[in-house]
Amino acid sequence: GENVEQHPSTLSVQEGDSAVIKCTYSDSASNYFPWYKQELGKRPQLIIDIRSNVGEKKDQRIAVTLNKTAKHFSLHITETQPEDSAVYFCAASNNGNQFYFGTGTSLTVIP
Amino acid sequence: DTGVSQDPRHKITKRGQNVTFRCDPISEHNRLYWYRQTLGQGPEFLTYFQNEAQLEKSRLLSDRFSAERPKGSFSTLEIQRTEQGDSAMYLCASSRDSLAGTQYFGPGTRLLVL
Numbered sequence: 001g002e003n004v005e006q007h008p009s010t011l012s013v014q015e016g017d018s019a020v021i022k023c024t025y026s027d028s029a030s031n032y033f034p035w036y037k038q039e040l041g042k043r044p045q046l047i048i049d050i051r052s053n054v055g056e057k058k059d060q061r062i063a064v065t066l067n068k069t070a071k072h073f074s075l076h077i078t079e080t081q082p083e084d085s086a087v088y089f090c091a092a093s094n095n096g097n098q099f100y101f102g103t104g105t106s107l108t109v110i111p
Numbered sequence: 112d113t114g115v116s117q118d119p120r121h122k123i124t125k126r127g128q129n130v131t132f133r134c135d136p137i138s139e140h141n142r143l144y145w146y147r148q149t150l151g152q153g154p155e156f157l158t159y160f161q162n163e164a165q166l167e168k169s170r171l172l173s174d175r176f177s178a179e180r181p182k183g184s185f186s187t188l189e190i191q192r193t194e195q196g197d198s199a200m201y202l203c204a205s206s207r208d209s210l211a212g213t214q215y216f217g218p219g220t221r222l223l224v225l
Contacts, residue, residue: 044216046214099214103155104151104152
Protein backbone atom coordinates (compact mmCIF):
# COMPACT_ATOMS: atom_id res chain seq x y z
CA GLY A 1 0.00 0.00 0.00
CA GLU A 2 0.85 3.68 -0.12
CA ASN A 3 3.18 5.24 2.45
CA VAL A 4 3.22 9.01 2.92
CA GLU A 5 5.97 10.65 4.94
CA GLN A 6 5.81 14.28 6.02
CA HIS A 7 8.53 16.60 7.32
CA PRO A 8 9.10 18.49 9.51
CA SER A 9 6.80 17.48 12.34
CA THR A 10 7.03 20.97 13.87
CA LEU A 11 7.90 24.28 12.29
CA SER A 12 8.21 27.75 13.78
CA VAL A 13 8.58 30.84 11.62
CA GLN A 14 8.48 34.56 12.18
CA GLU A 15 5.48 36.40 10.87
CA GLY A 16 6.08 37.41 7.28
CA ASP A 17 8.55 34.61 6.57
CA SER A 18 7.87 31.62 4.35
CA ALA A 19 7.09 28.09 5.48
CA VAL A 20 7.75 24.91 3.51
CA ILE A 21 6.42 21.46 4.32
CA LYS A 22 7.51 18.40 2.35
CA CYS A 23 5.90 15.02 1.72
CA THR A 24 7.01 11.91 -0.09
CA TYR A 25 4.87 9.04 -1.31
CA SER A 26 5.66 5.53 -2.45
CA ASP A 27 2.89 4.42 -4.84
CA SER A 28 3.37 5.65 -8.40
CA ALA A 29 -0.37 5.10 -9.00
CA SER A 30 -1.21 8.02 -6.69
CA ASN A 31 -2.44 10.90 -8.78
CA TYR A 32 -4.12 13.34 -6.41
CA PHE A 33 -2.39 15.22 -3.59
CA PRO A 34 -4.44 17.45 -1.28
CA TRP A 35 -3.24 19.53 1.65
CA TYR A 36 -5.39 20.09 4.72
CA LYS A 37 -5.21 22.59 7.56
CA GLN A 38 -6.55 21.47 10.92
CA GLU A 39 -6.97 23.83 13.82
CA LEU A 40 -7.23 22.47 17.33
CA GLY A 41 -10.50 20.66 17.87
CA LYS A 42 -11.74 21.32 14.34
CA ARG A 43 -12.19 19.32 11.16
CA PRO A 44 -9.48 19.18 8.46
CA GLN A 45 -10.07 21.86 5.83
CA LEU A 46 -8.80 21.52 2.26
CA ILE A 47 -6.49 24.43 1.46
CA ILE A 48 -5.02 23.40 -1.87
CA ASP A 49 -4.65 20.30 -4.01
CA ILE A 50 -2.75 19.19 -7.07
CA ARG A 51 -3.23 16.43 -9.61
CA SER A 52 -0.45 14.47 -11.24
CA ASN A 53 -0.79 16.17 -14.61
CA VAL A 54 0.31 19.48 -13.08
CA GLY A 55 3.69 20.42 -11.61
CA GLU A 56 2.71 23.49 -9.63
CA LYS A 57 -0.41 25.24 -8.42
CA LYS A 58 -0.76 28.53 -6.61
CA ASP A 59 -3.58 30.17 -4.70
CA GLN A 60 -2.67 33.58 -3.27
CA ARG A 61 -0.09 32.95 -0.52
CA ILE A 62 -0.22 29.17 -0.84
CA ALA A 63 1.46 27.04 -3.48
CA VAL A 64 2.03 23.36 -3.99
CA THR A 65 4.68 21.72 -6.16
CA LEU A 66 4.77 18.12 -7.34
CA ASN A 67 7.71 16.07 -8.61
CA LYS A 68 6.28 12.79 -9.91
CA THR A 69 9.66 11.35 -10.78
CA ALA A 70 10.98 11.79 -7.27
CA LYS A 71 7.55 11.11 -5.72
CA HIS A 72 7.50 14.18 -3.55
CA PHE A 73 5.32 17.24 -3.18
CA SER A 74 5.61 20.35 -1.08
CA LEU A 75 3.45 23.07 0.43
CA HIS A 76 4.74 26.62 0.38
CA ILE A 77 3.16 29.39 2.44
CA THR A 78 4.52 32.89 1.86
CA GLU A 79 4.09 36.00 4.02
CA THR A 80 2.94 33.89 6.94
CA GLN A 81 0.44 35.31 9.40
CA PRO A 82 -0.43 34.22 12.96
CA GLU A 83 -3.71 32.78 11.70
CA ASP A 84 -1.72 30.32 9.59
CA SER A 85 -0.75 28.56 12.83
CA ALA A 86 -2.28 25.08 12.71
CA VAL A 87 -1.46 21.47 11.89
CA TYR A 88 -1.05 20.78 8.19
CA PHE A 89 -1.53 17.35 6.63
CA CYS A 90 -0.56 16.15 3.20
CA ALA A 91 -2.31 13.19 1.58
CA ALA A 92 -2.00 11.00 -1.49
CA SER A 93 -4.78 9.24 -3.34
CA ASN A 94 -5.36 7.08 -6.41
CA ASN A 95 -8.43 8.57 -8.06
CA GLY A 96 -10.05 9.19 -4.69
CA ASN A 97 -10.36 5.49 -3.90
CA GLN A 98 -8.28 5.64 -0.72
CA PHE A 99 -6.48 8.48 0.96
CA TYR A 100 -3.20 8.13 2.81
CA PHE A 101 -2.29 10.98 5.12
CA GLY A 102 1.04 12.15 6.43
CA THR A 103 1.62 12.49 10.17
CA GLY A 104 1.17 16.25 10.15
CA THR A 105 3.25 19.38 10.64
CA SER A 106 2.49 21.71 13.51
CA LEU A 107 3.15 25.22 12.21
CA THR A 108 3.58 28.12 14.62
CA VAL A 109 3.82 31.65 13.25
CA ILE A 110 5.43 33.95 15.81
CA PRO A 111 4.09 37.52 15.73
CA ASP B 112 -25.69 24.33 6.88
CA THR B 113 -25.09 22.25 3.77
CA GLY B 114 -21.80 20.73 4.87
CA VAL B 115 -21.05 17.23 6.11
CA SER B 116 -22.65 16.54 9.48
CA GLN B 117 -21.98 13.84 12.06
CA ASP B 118 -23.89 12.64 15.07
CA PRO B 119 -23.19 12.39 17.92
CA ARG B 120 -20.31 14.80 18.35
CA HIS B 121 -19.15 13.06 21.52
CA LYS B 122 -19.66 9.56 22.87
CA ILE B 123 -18.47 8.04 26.12
CA THR B 124 -18.98 4.31 26.51
CA LYS B 125 -17.78 1.44 28.62
CA ARG B 126 -15.50 -1.23 27.25
CA GLY B 127 -17.48 -4.02 25.63
CA GLN B 128 -20.43 -1.89 24.60
CA ASN B 129 -21.49 -1.30 21.00
CA VAL B 130 -21.62 2.20 19.52
CA THR B 131 -23.01 3.57 16.27
CA PHE B 132 -22.16 6.83 14.57
CA ARG B 133 -23.99 8.58 11.76
CA CYS B 134 -22.70 10.71 8.90
CA ASP B 135 -24.78 12.85 6.55
CA PRO B 136 -22.74 13.86 3.50
CA ILE B 137 -23.20 16.88 1.29
CA SER B 138 -26.38 16.04 -0.62
CA GLU B 139 -24.98 15.77 -4.16
CA HIS B 140 -21.86 13.84 -3.13
CA ASN B 141 -21.72 10.21 -4.22
CA ARG B 142 -18.59 9.23 -2.32
CA LEU B 143 -18.41 8.88 1.44
CA TYR B 144 -15.34 8.08 3.52
CA TRP B 145 -14.74 7.11 7.14
CA TYR B 146 -11.48 7.88 8.94
CA ARG B 147 -10.11 7.48 12.43
CA GLN B 148 -7.80 10.10 13.89
CA THR B 149 -5.84 9.83 17.13
CA LEU B 150 -4.03 12.66 18.84
CA GLY B 151 -1.00 13.84 16.93
CA GLN B 152 -1.68 11.67 13.91
CA GLY B 153 -3.17 12.16 10.49
CA PRO B 154 -6.55 10.70 9.57
CA GLU B 155 -6.36 6.94 8.99
CA PHE B 156 -8.55 5.61 6.18
CA LEU B 157 -11.14 3.05 7.32
CA THR B 158 -13.59 2.56 4.45
CA TYR B 159 -15.21 4.23 1.45
CA PHE B 160 -18.57 4.08 -0.32
CA GLN B 161 -19.60 5.07 -3.80
CA ASN B 162 -23.36 5.49 -3.54
CA GLU B 163 -24.49 2.45 -1.52
CA ALA B 164 -21.58 0.21 -2.52
CA GLN B 165 -18.70 -0.24 -0.08
CA LEU B 166 -15.72 -0.26 -2.44
CA GLU B 167 -12.69 -0.19 -0.19
CA LYS B 168 -12.01 -1.30 3.35
CA SER B 169 -8.73 -0.90 5.18
CA ARG B 170 -6.90 -4.09 6.02
CA LEU B 171 -6.32 -2.56 9.42
CA LEU B 172 -10.06 -2.49 10.09
CA SER B 173 -11.04 -5.02 12.72
CA ASP B 174 -14.05 -7.32 12.21
CA ARG B 175 -15.64 -5.41 15.07
CA PHE B 176 -16.10 -2.43 12.73
CA SER B 177 -18.88 -2.33 10.16
CA ALA B 178 -20.21 0.45 7.99
CA GLU B 179 -23.33 0.82 5.89
CA ARG B 180 -24.80 3.28 3.46
CA PRO B 181 -28.10 1.58 2.60
CA LYS B 182 -29.69 4.21 0.38
CA GLY B 183 -26.59 5.94 -0.85
CA SER B 184 -27.21 8.95 1.36
CA PHE B 185 -26.29 8.86 5.07
CA SER B 186 -23.91 6.27 6.47
CA THR B 187 -23.46 4.56 9.82
CA LEU B 188 -20.31 3.20 11.40
CA GLU B 189 -20.76 0.61 14.14
CA ILE B 190 -18.11 -0.59 16.53
CA GLN B 191 -18.96 -3.75 18.41
CA ARG B 192 -17.43 -4.81 21.74
CA THR B 193 -15.51 -1.54 22.07
CA GLU B 194 -11.97 -1.55 23.43
CA GLN B 195 -9.99 1.26 25.01
CA GLY B 196 -7.83 1.39 21.89
CA ASP B 197 -10.89 2.43 19.89
CA SER B 198 -10.85 5.83 21.61
CA ALA B 199 -10.31 8.34 18.84
CA MET B 200 -11.96 10.94 16.64
CA TYR B 201 -14.03 9.34 13.88
CA LEU B 202 -14.24 11.56 10.83
CA CYS B 203 -16.52 11.31 7.85
CA ALA B 204 -15.86 12.98 4.50
CA SER B 205 -17.68 13.18 1.19
CA SER B 206 -16.87 14.07 -2.40
CA ARG B 207 -18.40 14.14 -5.86
CA ASP B 208 -17.48 11.55 -8.47
CA SER B 209 -16.79 14.26 -11.01
CA LEU B 210 -14.16 15.79 -8.78
CA ALA B 211 -12.78 12.50 -7.53
CA GLY B 212 -10.61 13.24 -4.55
CA THR B 213 -11.83 16.68 -3.50
CA GLN B 214 -13.34 15.69 -0.20
CA TYR B 215 -14.91 17.70 2.58
CA PHE B 216 -14.79 16.58 6.19
CA GLY B 217 -17.45 16.54 8.85
CA PRO B 218 -16.79 17.77 12.41
CA GLY B 219 -16.14 14.25 13.69
CA THR B 220 -17.39 12.10 16.55
CA ARG B 221 -15.05 11.88 19.51
CA LEU B 222 -15.24 8.45 21.14
CA LEU B 223 -13.93 7.71 24.61
CA VAL B 224 -13.98 4.10 25.77
CA LEU B 225 -13.61 3.72 29.53
